[in-house]
Each structure stands twice: as C-alpha cells, then as structure tokens.
Amino acid sequence: MIEQPTALVTGASRGIGRAIALELATQGYAIAVNYMRSRKGADEVVQQISAAGGHAVAVQGDVGRREDRDAMVDQTLERFGRIDLLVNNAGITSPGRKDLLEATEDSWDLVFDTNLKGAFFLAQRAAREMVSLIAAGSISRGTIVNVSSISAYAVSTNRVDYCIAKAGLQMMTWQLASRLAEEKIRVYEICPGVIASDMTAPVTEKYDKLIAEGLSPIRRWGQPEDVAKAVATVASDAFPFSTGDRINVDGGFHIRRL
Ligand SMILES: NC(=O)c1ccc[n+]([C@@H]2O[C@H](COP(=O)([O-])OP(=O)(O)OC[C@H]3O[C@@H](n4cnc5c(N)ncnc54)[C@H](OP(=O)(O)O)[C@@H]3O)[C@@H](O)[C@H]2O)c1
Structure with a gap:
C-alpha cells in the first residue's frame, strides 16, 4: 500500500477535473485519473504528475455504468492499495440545450445517469471501501467531494435536466454527510459558477x-484552478468539524442583489 493519501477524480482528463487532479497531486495525493473518452488527455495528466515526482494512474470508465464504476475503484485499489478521497467531478451539460417544451427523456436519462446516479453509486462504493480501510487501520478518515453547479438553484429553461440533477447533488451531499459522519467520512459540495472549460x-x-455587465461581483471568468483549490482545501484538515457544506466558487454569483 502506498504511503500517500489517494484520490479518485472522475472526469479528470480535461477542464475542472484535470485541474483538481493536478492540484491534489501537488498536495501529495496519489491520483487515479478517471476519463471516459479522452485517453490522451488522461495520459497527459498522469505524465505531468509523474514528471513532478508524484504517482498517478489513468482509469477508464463511464460513471453512468455500474461495471465501469466498480472497475475504476478496483483499479485504484489495485494500484495504490487505498482510497482516501473521491471527487465526483464528471459531468455533462444537457445535450442540445433544448427548451423545456422540447426536452427529451433520452437527454434526461443520460444527464441523470452521469451527473447524479453515477455520482451517488460511486460514492456508495467508495464509502464502503473507506469504511473497510478505516476499520483495518489503513487510513484514518475519508472524504467525498461532489462538484455541483450554480445551476442547482439558477434556472436555465434550456437545461432542465442538468439543473435538476445538480440540485439533487445538494441533497445527496447532505444524505452522505449525515450517514457517513459516524464512519469518519466527511462530505462536501463544491458549487462552481461560470468556469472556462x-x-x-x-x-x-x-x-x-x-x-462584463456584472453577473457576479468578481467580474471575471472562473478558472478550473479556482475550483481545484477549493476541493483541495475541503479535503485537507482545514475543516475538521464541518461536513455537508456547500462551498461556492462563483465570484459571489449566489449573493442576491438589488
Ligand atoms: N464549466 C463550468 O462552467 C461549470 C460550472 C459549474 C459546474 N461545472 C461542473 O464541473 C464538472 C466538470 O465540468 P467541466 O467544465 O470541466 O467539463 P468538461 O470540460 O466538459 O469536462 C468533462 C469531463 O467529464 C468527463 N466525463 C463526461 N462524461 C463522463 C462519464 N459518463 N464518465 C466519466 N467521465 C465523464 C469527461 O471525460 P472524457 O473527455 O474523457 O470523456 C471530461 O473529463 C461537471 O460536473 C460540470 O457540471 C462546470
């Protein structure tokens, strides 16, 4: 078993997940870099971490499929012998961004399987492993971080499925946080605003x-690295008496203003 804490980051081949994987590696984590289609991107992340003296492995899998979720956890354990942190980052927007009156069940199913159902059952599987590892004395605690969105509460009528699935992640975070506290596992929701990806x-x-017109008090695009810093901070020992919290990474977008 590797001495370093280990993180499985879903959707880490590009964008926000990539930045999270690189930041966590800088903080000393060994990383399982999950990807679905972007093999090249995942390999580059692994290479970048290895070149800096860290440990990483690419793990292919669709978070919407049970066998794939099991395979990605199994491969993480095979390679590193432990899992201390799961970051549920993988996500897709609503295909075709169709108006509410044109929205389809196919789109709904794909978005929910990826953004909500996959995240929940991956968290369940990872939590079971963490419980066993903690009981065996192999790790002292676990963390689960769910990447939601300002779309959890801001309506976009051309992305109904995306918004509802993201809203569900808040209750999912509360459920997991409530049940898993006694297991020494803390759970957080990171809520990004408009991020360049x-x-x-x-x-x-x-x-x-x-x-430019002032959508958020901090008038700039968010960067994947802004989200990555928040993930690394909640996963650290900085908040030992907090769980279930939503951390906004949105330039202040969530503040209601007159
Ligand atoms: N960008 C924003 O403004 C923003 C704002 C709020 C929240 N978010 C959330 O942040 C997360 C990351 O977004 P992003 O902007 O970085 O998106 P992105 O650039 O489109 O990257 C998406 C990542 O998710 C992976 N992915 C997609 N479907 C997957 C599946 N079924 N199984 C495994 N991996 C899958 C992709 O992997 P492959 O390329 O390998 O297939 C890719 O690595 C998402 O949950 C998104 O909803 C984004």
Missing part, C-alpha cells in the same frame, strides 16, 4: 457579455 466554450460570447 470545454463545457462553456460554446457559450463564451454570452458569458463574456454577462460577466
């Missing part, structure tokens, strides 16, 4: 304008 690239112009 492939996901927001198609709507750059729209957000450039909104940000």
Whole structure:
C-alpha cells in the first residue's frame, strides 16, 4: 500500500477535473485519473504528475455504468492499495440545450445517469471501501467531494435536466454527510459558477457579455484552478468539524442583489 493519501477524480482528463487532479497531486495525493473518452488527455495528466515526482494512474470508465464504476475503484485499489478521497467531478451539460417544451427523456436519462446516479453509486462504493480501510487501520478518515453547479438553484429553461440533477447533488451531499459522519467520512459540495472549460466554450460570447455587465461581483471568468483549490482545501484538515457544506466558487454569483 502506498504511503500517500489517494484520490479518485472522475472526469479528470480535461477542464475542472484535470485541474483538481493536478492540484491534489501537488498536495501529495496519489491520483487515479478517471476519463471516459479522452485517453490522451488522461495520459497527459498522469505524465505531468509523474514528471513532478508524484504517482498517478489513468482509469477508464463511464460513471453512468455500474461495471465501469466498480472497475475504476478496483483499479485504484489495485494500484495504490487505498482510497482516501473521491471527487465526483464528471459531468455533462444537457445535450442540445433544448427548451423545456422540447426536452427529451433520452437527454434526461443520460444527464441523470452521469451527473447524479453515477455520482451517488460511486460514492456508495467508495464509502464502503473507506469504511473497510478505516476499520483495518489503513487510513484514518475519508472524504467525498461532489462538484455541483450554480445551476442547482439558477434556472436555465434550456437545461432542465442538468439543473435538476445538480440540485439533487445538494441533497445527496447532505444524505452522505449525515450517514457517513459516524464512519469518519466527511462530505462536501463544491458549487462552481461560470468556469472556462470545454463545457462553456460554446457559450463564451454570452458569458463574456454577462460577466462584463456584472453577473457576479468578481467580474471575471472562473478558472478550473479556482475550483481545484477549493476541493483541495475541503479535503485537507482545514475543516475538521464541518461536513455537508456547500462551498461556492462563483465570484459571489449566489449573493442576491438589488
Ligand atoms: N464549466 C463550468 O462552467 C461549470 C460550472 C459549474 C459546474 N461545472 C461542473 O464541473 C464538472 C466538470 O465540468 P467541466 O467544465 O470541466 O467539463 P468538461 O470540460 O466538459 O469536462 C468533462 C469531463 O467529464 C468527463 N466525463 C463526461 N462524461 C463522463 C462519464 N459518463 N464518465 C466519466 N467521465 C465523464 C469527461 O471525460 P472524457 O473527455 O474523457 O470523456 C471530461 O473529463 C461537471 O460536473 C460540470 O457540471 C462546470
């Protein structure tokens, strides 16, 4: 078993997940870099971590599929012998961004499988492993971090499934935090605002304008590294008496203003 704490980061081949993996590696974690399609991106993240003297492995898998979720946890344990931190970051936007009146069940199923159901059952599986590892004295505690969105409470009528799934992540975080506290596992929700990534690239112009007009008090795009710092901080020993919290990484977007 590796001496360093180990983190499984889903959707770590690009964007926010990539930044989270790199930041956690800097903080001394060994990293399981999950990807679904972007093998090259995941390999680059692994290479970057290894070149800096860290430990990382790429683990392929669709978080929406049970066998894949099991395989990614199994591979993490095979490689590092432990799992201290799960970051449920993988997510997709609503395919086609269809208006509420045109929204389809296929889109709903895909978005929910990826963004909510997959995250819950991966957390369940990881938590079971953490409980065993803690009981065996192999790790002292566990952490689960769920990456939600300002879409959990801000309506977009062309992304209904995405918004509802993200809203569900808050209750999921509370459920897990409530049950797992006695198991020495703390759970947090990170709630990003508008972050520059492939996901927001198609709507750059729209957000450039909104940000310039004061969408958030801090008038700039969020960067993946902003989210990564928040994840690393809640996973550290900085908040030993906190669990179930939502941490906003949104430039103050959540503040209601007149
Ligand atoms: N960007 C924003 O403004 C923003 C704001 C709030 C919240 N978020 C949330 O932050 C998270 C990351 O977003 P991002 O902007 O970094 O997105 P992104 O650039 O589109 O990257 C998405 C990542 O998720 C992975 N992924 C997608 N479906 C997957 C699946 N079924 N199984 C495993 N991995 C999967 C992708 O892997 P492959 O490429 O390997 O397939 C990729 O690594 C998402 O949960 C998103 O909802 C983003």
